[in-house]
Amino acid sequence: MKVMKTLAATTALTVAAGAVAAEDMANELTLVSWGGAYQASQNKAYVEPYLAMNPGLTVIWDESSAEAVAKLRAMDEAKNVTWDLVDAVASDSMRLCDEGLAEELDHNAVLAAAPDGTSATDDFGDLIVSDCFVPQIVYSTTFGYRTDMVGAEMPTSVCDIFDTTKFPGKRSLQKRPIDNVEWALYCDGVAKDEIYDTLGTDEGVARAFAKLDTIKSDVVWWTAGAETPQLLADGEVVFGSTFNGRLFSAIAEQNQPIGMLWDMQSFDLDGWIMPANLPADRKARALDFLKFATDTQRLADQAAYISYGPARASSAPLVGKHAELGIDMAPHMPTDPDNSGNIHVYDYEWWADNRDDLNAKFEAWLAK
Numbered sequence: 393m394k395v396m397k398t399l400a401a402t403t404a405l406t407v408a409a410g411a412v413a414a415e416d417m418a419n420e421l422t423l424v425s426w427g428g429a430y431q432a433s434q435n436k437a438y439v440e441p442y443l444a445m446n447p448g449l450t451v452i453w454d455e456s457s458a459e460a461v462a463k464l465r466a467m468d469e470a471k472n473v474t475w476d477l478v479d480a481v482a483s484d485s486m487r488l489c490d491e492g493l494a495e496e497l498d499h500n501a502v503l504a505a506a507p508d509g510t511s512a513t514d515d516f517g518d519l520i521v522s523d524c525f526v527p528q529i530v531y532s533t534t535f536g537y538r539t540d541m542v543g544a545e546m547p548t549s550v551c552d553i554f555d556t557t558k559f560p561g562k563r564s565l566q567k568r569p570i571d572n573v574e575w576a577l578y579c580d581g582v583a584k585d586e587i588y589d590t591l592g593t594d595e596g597v598a599r600a601f602a603k604l605d606t607i608k609s610d611v612v613w614w615t616a617g618a619e620t621p622q623l624l625a626d627g628e629v630v631f632g633s634t635f636n637g638r639l640f641s642a643i644a645e646q647n648q649p650i651g652m653l654w655d656m657q658s659f660d661l662d663g664w665i666m667p668a669n670l671p672a673d674r675k676a677r678a679l680d681f682l683k684f685a686t687d688t689q690r691l692a693d694q695a696a697y698i699s700y701g702p703a704r705a706s707s708a709p710l711v712g713k714h715a716e717l718g719i720d721m722a723p724h725m726p727t728d729p730d731n732s733g734n735i736h737v738y739d740y741e742w743w744a745d746n747r748d749d750l751n752a753k754f755e756a757w758l759a760k
Contacts, residue, residue: 418678420450424478427455428618429641433697435480435737436715438685438700445684449677458615460484464493473667476678479528482521482661483570486744489524494665495675496523502679504687506706515688515704519661521740526686527663527703529694532726532735533571534657536620536639536650541630550656551579553631561630564620567613569754570743571633571658574736576603578656588742601757613758624650636726640699644717644724654731660738663703664688699724 423439425431431453436479439451456463458754465679467473480488488494497503499520499736503512513520519527535546542559552559553575564571580603582590590596604611612629614620620632621642636657642648663685666678691702699721702708709722722728726735743750 405423412676412680414446414448416673418476418671418673419672419677420446420452420532421452421677421681422452422474422476424454424457424460424475426457426479426617428616429638429645429698430617430635430700431455433637433694433700434685434737436697437667437694441690442681442684443494455616456664461487464488465491468493470615473670475667476670476674477664477666480525480665482525482527482663482738482740482745483743485525485663485665485742486522487747488535488665489522490744493668494522495668495670497666498524499526503685504683506688506704508706509556510706511750515706517705519703521661524665524681525661525663526665527661528686528691529662529700530659530704530727532636532654532657532659533566533633534636534639534726535631535633536624536625536655537631537641537653538627538629539649539651541627544712547631547653548655550575550653552653554579554603556607559630562610562612562623562628563607564612564614564623564632564634566633567615567758569750570738570747571736572604573597573600573654573750573754574658576600578736579603584736588739591742591746591750597753601753604757607698610667621646621648621650624648635700637700640724644714644719654726655734656736657726657731658736658738659726661703661740669682695721695725699726701725701727 414592423432438475443451454475460478460480461484483492485589495515499512503526506515516527520617524649535553542560547559553563573591573594577587577590578584612623615648617635617638620634621638623629625642625648637750639650639652670678688704688706691704693700695711696715713719714721726732
């Protein structure tokens with residue numbers, strides 16, 4: 393956890409429901425995110441400018457988003473919620489909303505409209521998948537590979553991950569069932585539009601785990617997004633799944649010998665939720681920051697630091713060059729036509745309904 397101190401400047405402070413005086417807002421804001429290159433992009437794009445506008449405010453970063461559901465449940469049980477805004481994937485936001493642990497929001501009331509007056513709900517469109525969720529980015533989980541370790545022939549299919557004869561060596565996979573079971577079924581011959589029907593049966597789950605069994609002894613399991621880029625950089629794995637922005641950072645910013653495998657990249661959404669029932673001063677501060685951090689310009693600004701697509705339609709035309717490298721960012725987005733010929737569309741509702749059950753089965757499989 394690290395504390396970001398304020399920068400000097402002043403501004404009028406507002407929330408969508410009306411003006412809120414500075415003295416009525418908390419002077420500390422705890423944000424929960426994922427660490428690494430993604431959190432750094434958030435810090436550059438909207439935390440630093442917000443601090444510059446708000447003297448006397450301290451922002452505290454907590455890098456616990458991977459454990460957000462379990463930790464918020466525990467905080468609620470203990471009646472001691474210390475977080476103000478949590479960066480969460482869509483399915484986790486839906487679970488937290490269903491459990492009453494996240495605040496339901498009137499998106500048009502609490503968020504900024506687009507510059508042309510388009511309402512927030514129209515600007516975000518279908519990406520608002522929960523009443524508690526404010527989208528930030530479209531990203532994908534995909535694979536990187538060491539270009540100097542795979543041999544003369546570069547991998548072209550996600551199913552190359554399961555071919556340890558052609559591509560020997562360790563693979564890193566996220567320590568969760570999501571994505572892994574979908575890729576396993578796809579590479580076992582299940583059509584993309586039948587994956588979730590198949591996973592809805594005991595036989596389908598067993599089939600996915602049986603496919604994963606074929607590489608289980610070669611898998612290094614990760615829980616933090618920064619792990620796979622480091623494992624690849626160190627030559628400890630030949631393939632590794634992670635978030636596309638992490639791979640972009642390793643390739644474009646660090647010049648690592650890593651290639652991107654876009655085939656069957658798994659699209660997902662990431663955004664903010666606000667824990668339910670915050671004290672009035674903390675809620676006012678969280679809403680003020682939320683409105684600022686998710687406006688059209690701020691989401692476009694984030695794309696200058698990491699290759700994730702902004703969730704607002706009005707932000708997309710403002711995406712330009714990388715802030716430091718000066719390269720065009722659009723071709724590095726998961727949504728670019730050259731990268732999205734064969735994608736996996738993540739089913740948020742299915743996972744929100746089945747996550748706890750599949751998590752338990754996955755942990756049991758890991759322990760075997």
